[in-house]
Structures are given as C-alpha cells and as structure tokens.
Amino acid sequence: MAEPTVRVSGTVLASLMFQHLNSDSDVEGLVLGEGRIEEQVTISDSQADHIHIEETYNVQKHIACHRLNTLYSSTGDLNMEAVQKMLVDNKRESVIGWYRQRRNTEQQMTLREKLIHENLKNVLSNPHMIFLLLTPSKVTPSGSTHRMEYSAFISRSRRFVNVPILITNLGLLEQLAYWKVSTSCSAAGYSLTMKKHGSRFFSSDGLLKEVKEVNSMNESLQVELQKSCRDVEESERLVEALQAEVSSLRRRLKEKQQKEATEEPEPVRSSDQRNVRLQESVSSLSCCPLFCSQTLNLQGFPLPDVSTATQVNADSPPANRNRKRPREEPMGGDRKRRRS
Amino acid sequence: MSPEVALHRISPELRPLLCNVVRNGRVGLDSTNCLRVTDLKTGCTSLTPGPCCDRFKLHIPYAGETLKWDIIFNARYPELPPDFIFGEDAEFLPEPSELPHLVHWDAGNPECLLQLVKELIQQYHHYQCQRLRESSRLLFEYDSLLEDPNYGHNMEIYAGRKNSWTGEFSARFLLKLPVDFSNIPVYLLKDTALDPGEDVALLSVSFEDAEATQVFPKLYLSPSIEQGVVEYDAEGFTKLTLLLMWKDFCFLVHVDLPLYFPRDQPTLTFQSVYHFTNSGQLYSQVQKSYPYSPRWDGNEMAKRAKAYFKSFIPQFQEGAFANGKL
Numbered sequence: 264m265a266e267p268t269v270r271v272s273g274t275v276l277a278s279l280m281f282q283h284l285n286s287d288s289d290v291e292g293l294v295l296g297e298g299r300i301e302e303q304v305t306i307s308d309s310q311a312d313h314i315h316i317e318e319t320y321n322v323q324k325h326i327a328c329h330r331l332n333t334l335y336s337s338t339g340d341l342n343m344e345a346v347q348k349m350l351v352d353n354k355r356e357s358v359i360g361w362y363r364q365r366r367n368t369e370q371q372m373t374l375r376e377k378l379i380h381e382n383l384k385n386v387l388s389n390p391h392m393i394f395l396l397l398t399p400s401k402v403t404p405s406g407s408t409h410r411m412e413y414s415a416f417i418s419r420s421r422r423f424v425n426v427p428i429l430i431t432n433l434g435l436l437e438q439l440a441y442w443k444v445s446t447s448c449s450a451a452g453y454s455l456t457m458k459k460h461g462s463r464f465f466s467s468d469g470l471l472k473e474v475k476e477v478n479s480m481n482e483s484l485q486v487e488l489q490k491s492c493r494d495v496e497e498s499e500r501l502v503e504a505l506q507a508e509v510s511s512l513r514r515r516l517k518e519k520q521q522k523e524a525t526e527e528p529e530p531v532r533s534s535d536q537r538n539v540r541l542q543e544s545v546s547s548l549s550c551c552p553l554f555c556s557q558t559l560n561l562q563g564f565p566l567p568d569v570s571t572a573t574q575v576n577a578d579s580p581p582a583n584r585n586r587k588r589p590r591e592e593p594m595g596g597d598r599k600r601r602r603s
Numbered sequence: 604m605s606p607e608v609a610l611h612r613i614s615p616e617l618r619p620l621l622c623n624v625v626r627n628g629r630v631g632l633d634s635t636n637c638l639r640v641t642d643l644k645t646g647c648t649s650l651t652p653g654p655c656c657d658r659f660k661l662h663i664p665y666a667g668e669t670l671k672w673d674i675i676f677n678a679r680y681p682e683l684p685p686d687f688i689f690g691e692d693a694e695f696l697p698e699p700s701e702l703p704h705l706v707h708w709d710a711g712n713p714e715c716l717l718q719l720v721k722e723l724i725q726q727y728h729h730y731q732c733q734r735l736r737e738s739s740r741l742l743f744e745y746d747s748l749l750e751d752p753n754y755g756h757n758m759e760i761y762a763g764r765k766n767s768w769t770g771e772f773s774a775r776f777l778l779k780l781p782v783d784f785s786n787i788p789v790y791l792l793k794d795t796a797l798d799p800g801e802d803v804a805l806l807s808v809s810f811e812d813a814e815a816t817q818v819f820p821k822l823y824l825s826p827s828i829e830q831g832v833v834e835y836d837a838e839g840f841t842k843l844t845l846l847l848m849w850k851d852f853c854f855l856v857h858v859d860l861p862l863y864f865p866r867d868q869p870t871l872t873f874q875s876v877y878h879f880t881n882s883g884q885l886y887s888q889v890q891k892s893y894p895y896s897p898r899w900d901g902n903e904m905a906k907r908a909k910a911y912f913k914s915f916i917p918q919f920q921e922g923a924f925a926n927g928k929l
Contacts, residue, residue: 287647288679331677337684337708338699367644368658368675373686377696406649422694 267318267424269393269415273432275322279397280411282327283364291334291363292327293349296320298359298391320359320393320415321431326350339378341386360393360415367400370412372423380418393417393426609640612656616681619713624661630721631665632759632779632805638663638720646677657681665724666731666761666777667807667821672723674716684708685716687723697726734762738813741774753781753902773811780804781902846876849916853877854923855885856912865897871908873919878927886927888919 283290298320305313326349328334334345350358361383363376372380376394384392394416402408415426466472557565606625613621621640628638639662647655657678663670673688684705689695699705704719735742741762748754757779804824811817822840836842841860846853857872871890878886893911895904 284648287651288677289646289675331680332683337705338702365675366646366648368646369673369688371688371693373673373675373688374696375686378699401649421696 266316267320267393267417267426269320269322269395269426269428270431271322271395271428273430275325276413276430279325279362279364279395280399282325283366283397283399289331289363289365290327291331292325292361293346293358294322294360294362294393294395295324295326295357296322296359297357318391320391322359322395324357325362335375335379335382337375339375339382341379341382343386346386355387358387358389359391360395362395362397364397364399366398368398370396370398370414372396372416377423380416380423381421384418391417394423395428604639604641604643606637606640609643609659612643612654613659614645614655614657614676614678614681616710617657617676617678620710620716621659623713623717624720628717628720630663630717630724632757632777632803646675647679651678661720663720663724665727666759667775667809668761670724670727682710684710685719689727692727692730695727695730697723697730701726728759731760731762735760735774737762738774740813740815741810744776744810744815748776748778754778757781773809773813775810776808778806778808780806847912849913849920852916852920854916854919858908865899865904868892868895868897871911873915875919875923875927877929878923879929880927886923888922890915 298318301317301319303315303317305315307313328349333342334349335341361379372394376396380392380394384390395413396416397411397413399409399411402410413428415428416423417426418424464471466475559565609625610618610622624638625640626637630638640659641662642660643656644658645651645653645655646657655678657676659674661672661674663672670692671690673690675686675688677683702719702722704715704722708719709715732745735745745760748758759777761775761777763773763775804822807821807823809819809821811819822835834842834844841864843858845856845858847856848854853876855874855876857870857874859870859872861867861869868891871893872887873890874885874887876885880886893915894907899907
C-alpha cells in the first residue's frame with residue numbers, strides 16, 4: 264500500500280507562516296509543486312521480494328487568496344473563474360493541493376473544507392490532491408508562547424487520511440539509503456541561470472556531459488577488454504595445441520626408445536653408403552640438357568652439343584633411334600658453322 | 604461559561620447569532636437545557652483589541668450524549684457563513700443540499716445559526732440511523748419503533764463506536780414518551796424568570812451489544828414533572844407517588860404495581876397532605892377496584908386513571924375533612 268508523505272522546504276513553510284502572521288483572519292490558497300510515486304523493490308535472500316510504494320508530494324510554492332471565500336460558495340462549490348485567475352502565471356498541472364491556516368482551532372478538517380477538497384479534485388482532475396492545514400494557537404494565557412501545528416490530509420474513498428509533513432531541510436539524514444534527488448526548482452531565477460549556463464555542463468538529454476564522456480570511455484574500455492580477452496583466448500588455445508603436440512612427440516620418442524632397447528642392434532651402414540634414389544634423381548637431372556653446360560652463340564642462344572645429342576640418342580627408346588632429330592634453325596642471326 | 608460571559612466576549616457582529624443560540628437554543632427531544640457554549644476563541648491576532656472571539660464549542664444534548672461541535676466564524680468577515688468540526692464524528696459529512704440555511708446563509712437573520720444547527724442535528728440523526736445497519740438486531744428495533752406513530756418522529760439514535768478491544772457495537776435510543784401532563788401542578792421555582800421548559804418524559808434505552816442481550820433502560824423527567832412526581836422506583840418502576848392538586852386541594856396518590864402487572868390491577872392509595880388520623884398518620888384511602896383492564900396500553904391506563912381521579916377526588920376530600928384532623 265502507498266505511504267504518502269508531504270515534503271515542504273523550510274522556506275515555503277516560513278512563507279506560509281509569515282503570510283498568516285500578517286493577517287487578521289484565516290487565510291487560504293493554492294499549493295503548487297510536484298507529486299511522485301516511486302516503487303521500491305527490496306530484494307532479500309531470506310524472504311520474498313518486498314514491493315514498497317512511496318507517494319511523495321513536494322510543495323514548492325503557494326499562491327494566497329486575497330480574501331476568504333473567493334474560490335468557493337457557502338456549500339463548497341468552486342468558482343472556476345476565480346481559480347483560473349489565480350493560476351494565470353502558473354500551470355494548472357502544477358497545482359497539487361490547497362491550504363488553509365486558522366488560529367485556535369482543532370487539527371481536523373471542517374465540513375466545508377472536506378466539500379471544497381472533493382470538488383477541487385474533480386474540477387482539476389487530480390485524485391491526489393493534498394490539503395495543508397496550519398493551526399497556530401496560544402499556549403500560555405500571557406501569549407509568551409505560541410504553537411504552530413501543521414499537517415496534511417489526503418482523500419481516499421471519501422475518507423480523509425492524515426499525512427505527515429516533512430521539512431526537507433530539517434532532520435532528513437537518510438544515510439542508510441541512496442539519496443533521493445528532490446524535484447527541480449521552479450523558481451524563475453534558477454531556470455534563467457540554468458538556461459544560460461546549462462549547455463556547458465549538460466547534454467541535450469539533461470545528463471551531465473562528464474557522465475556521457477565517462478560512459479563512452481567505459482564503452483571503449485569494454486571493447487578493448489573484449490579484444491584482449493579474445494587474444495588471450497587464442498593464445499591459450501595455441502599453447503594448448505603445442506603442448507598437446509609436444510606431449511605426443513615425447514610419447515612417440517619414448518615408445519621408440521623403448522622399442523629400440525628391446526630389439527637387436529642393426530649393422531652399421533658405411534657412411535659412404537649410397538642413397539640409390541638420390542643417385543637416380545641426380546642422374547636423370549644430369550641427362551636433361553637444361554641442366555647441362557651449353558655453348559651459346561653470340562646472340563645468346565644455345566648451340567647443340569654433339570656429345571649430349573649422342574647420349575640422348577643412346578638413352579632414348581629404340582623406336583626413336585633411327586629418326587633424325589629435326590634441326591633447329593636458330594631464329595635470326597647467323598648460324599655458327601660447325602666443323603665435323 | 605455562562606451565556607452572559609459568552610455574549611460579552613463574542614465579536615459584536617456575531618453577537619445576535621450567538622444570543623439566539625444560547626437564549627432560545629432548545630433542540631432535540633431533551634429541550635430542558637439550552638445549548639451551551641464553551642472555549643470561546645479568536646481567529647484574529649493577539650494584538651487585535653477585543654471583543655473579537657469568533658469561534659467556539661457548542662454542546663448539544665443528543666440521545667443522552669453531548670455532542671461537542673466546533674463552530675468557526677471569521678470576525679474580520681462576519682457576513683461569511685460558519686464552518687463546523689464535528690468532534691469525534693469525523694466521518695459525518697452531511698449533504699449541503701439538505702442544509703437550506705447554509706445554502707442561503709443570511710448573516711442578518713439572528714435565527715440563521717440556530718436553524719442551521721437544527722438542520723445539522725437532523726442530518727446527524729440520519730447518519731446515526733445509517734450506522735445502525737452494522738447490527739441487524741438493533742436495526743430491527745429501530746424499524747419497529749419507526750412504524751409506531753407515537754415514537755416514529757420522537758426518537759434520537761446514537762450508534763456508538765465499536766470497542767476497539769472487544770469489537771462490540773453499542774447503541775442508545777432516546778424516546779419521548781407520549782404522556783399528557785396537563786394536570787400536573789404549576790412548577791414552583793425559586794427563580795421565576797427561569798423557564799423550566801416543556802414537560803417531557805424521556806426513556807433512554809442503552810444496548811450494550813449488537814445482539815441486544817444487555818439492555819439498560821432509564822427514565823428522564825423534565826423538572827416540572829419531577830416536581831409533580833414525589834418519588835418513584837427508579838430500578839423496577841413498580842411504585843410511583845404523585846403530588847396532585849384539584850381545586851386548590853393537594854393530595855398524594857401512591858401507585859403500586861403488583862408483581863404480575865398488568866394481569867393484576869395496580870393499587871391506588873390516596874393520601875391527604877393536610878389531614879391526620881387518630882394514630883398520627885396522614886389520612887389515606889386505598890382503592891383496588893376501579894375501572895381497569897389489562898388489555899389497555901400504558902397511555903389508556905393513565906388516561907383512565909386520570910378520569911378516575913377526577914371522579915373520586917371530591918369523595919376523598921369529603922372523607923378527609925370528615926374523618927381527619929388538620
């Protein structure tokens with residue numbers, strides 16, 4: 264269930280008291296401010312989540328009626344024209360309630376106040392209207408001590424509930440919880456100053472610029488961190504693979520050594536034992552005229568070599584022995600006459 | 604606070620309204636006492652010279668209780684209608700359309716405030732009757748009385764609050780008994796200027812629980828009636844002694860109700876206040892046979908008894924003079 268509280272700054276309360284002090288009768292007027300409903304969820308391991316709803320009404324300003332009974336009739340019916348006239352410089356949405364100050368009376372709503380409150384709720388279409396009641400009284404007969412009692416009332420199903428008023432600059436040391444930011448000030452001078460200098464500190468969405476920069480930096484850091492994490496991961500995988508390979512090689516070596524230890528030693532081969540395959544490869548390469556030394560003419564073209572041609576003919580298959588190799592005419596240039 | 608003190612301290616512009624209330628303010632069934640004003644205070648600053656009181660508590664007798672309502676004016680704006688705080692009955696919210704003297708408040712009419720208070724009491728009565736719905740038994744009792752023309756418009760209901768410890772709901776009915784007091788002797792007062800008010804007999808019935816298992820009746824008589832009634836049994840209501848006068852002849856009548864009344868007839872004992880017997884006792888005559896029927900209701904019995912008194916007294920007076928000694 265919602266627990267409403269009304270917060271009034273010391274300045275506003277002092278202003279209300281000052282107004283009544285300078286009046287020789289009861290006074291009344293409208294209260295401007297902002298109402299807010301917050302839902303707090305308390306998460307605990309030992310019990311189910313607890314949802315706590317807080318209704319907070321911040322009183323920021325009051326508009327006094329110049330004369331009693333101008334806003335309503337004897338039966339509490341509202342005079343909308345008078346209400347509109349009072350709100351000429353203020354938004355209707357900022358009206359969160361009304362107030363009355365009466366000396367030497369009980370801290371209870373009167374018949375007419377209840378009727379006015381219900382009508383005001385309907386006319387301004389705000390079911391969360393508050394009514395501030397201040398009742399100063401003389402404590403001692405000599406008048407040396409006076410008392411000022413104040414409280415707020417809110418209507419719930421046509422029943423009026425007393426709501427505590429907290430003075431925002433007195434005794435609100437909420438050290439055990441996060442500080443709840445109060446609603447923005449509606450004073451004209453404050454708004455002008457913020458408009459003039461705000462762009463240096465605040466971005467277009469109302470956040471402090473440093474906050475945005477810090478957030479960007481944080482995002483960049485996160486990206487770099489992720490990159491580094493990927494590199495580390497790859498490196499670790501590589502290390503893991505190499506370790507696996509080393510382990511495998513060691514295992515094979517060990518097996519081989521074990522095998523060699525159990526078998527007879529083989530005759531030692533001479534160091535000049537020939538590698539037959541290598542010899543054959545070299546022989547085939549040496550027969551290729553491209554790898555043999557050649558005689559070149561003045562133009563740089565190779566001249567046919569008789570010994571190489573004879574060897575080639577000898578090694579060629581028999582079918583090809585009787586066929587004469589076509590003479591290759593050098594392209595251009597004079598042919599060197601060879602003596603046979 | 605006496606009315607004079609209250610009128611002295613109230614703001615001059617509001618004085619006529621308050622004067623009407625304290626002088627002529629008899630409301631409800633118990634109109635023997637006027638409305639009382641206390642806690643007179645001001646809404647002006649303490650620097651304002653008096654008299655400037657413009658708010659006070661009004662004590663209103665209702666159904667055996669005393670309602671304490673705050674009435675708030677503004678001395679600086681005396682033409683404005685008053686406002687009200689209904690004490691502990693914070694949930695009482697009358698419909699403004701049922702308060703014509705509030706809708707058409709006329710500060711120049713001295714009776715306006717008193718009339719408005721009467722209208723509020725009437726609305727308060729409706730509010731209390733609505734609260735009886737919390738108990739079907741008490742609602743039945745109320746509906747039964749409402750149907751009786753003798754009591755329908757002559758009762759006040761107070762539905763008490765539930766006891767926060769026991770959860771019990773209680774109520775009180777105050778009924779005006781339809782009794783003819785025309786033959787009661789003139790009320791003799793030391794202060795002849797004081798008006799004793801209307802002759803009235805009120806019966807207060809308290810129900811201590813919602814099921815009406817504990818019922819406590821109480822009889823209230825107006826001062827003039829109490830003066831006529833010499834004594835009566837306030838617990839069992841079985842004995843009553845009246846001081847009556849017929850043609851300047853005063854006499855006492857003792858009415859004794861037997862155990863099985865109304866089946867058995869009451870005994871009437873007439874006693875002279877002037878004459879003694881030889882044994883030094885007041886001369887008296889006992890009558891047990893006179894016109895009577897157990898089927899008569901209380902009013903019929905009283906009416907027949909009164910008629911019998913008228914017919915018997917001359918004979919009794921002669922006997923007293925003849926047989927008694929002054």
